[in-house]
Amino acid sequence: MKKDIYVVGAVIYDKEWILCAQRGQTKTLPLKWEFPGGKIEAGETPEDALQREIREEMKCGISIEDRIEETTHEYDFGIVHLTTFYCRLTGEEPRLTEHRTIKWVHKENLYELDWAPADIPAIHKITQ
């Protein structure tokens, strides 16, 4: 049986712009675009996990707003349950550490990126 992987993603926005992150070449889902975030650890709420992951990955703080979407996507390596939240930066500039690239993309142009498949329902919601 495939393992269930519980993941949170931060849709960090500033007006009409969304902060998008590209996975590294050597990771699972190489070079796919995703929302910064990661796996929820034992005992964490989704919000705790999101704050921790963003601090670890981009060295900045976020405030978490509404939940956008919860999706389940079956990959060859497991079943990802992805929950996304609208978030805002609290002041510090995001820094590039784990990702290949991070960039601000206008809402209207989100479909131009090659997203991790689990993210597509959230992209629909954000752009609708």
Ligand SMILES: Nc1nc2c([nH]c(=O)n2[C@H]2C[C@H](O)[C@@H](COP(=O)(O)OP(=O)(O)OP(=O)(O)O)O2)c(=O)[nH]1
């Ligand atoms: N952070 C994040 N992960 C996503 C998204 N969409 C999606 O399918 N994923 C997948 C990729 C990973 O398999 C998993 C998140 O794991 P992670 O971010 O903690 O770990 P990782 O890159 O080190 O992953 P891995 O190499 O251990 O698989 O969820 C998304 O929008 N954001």
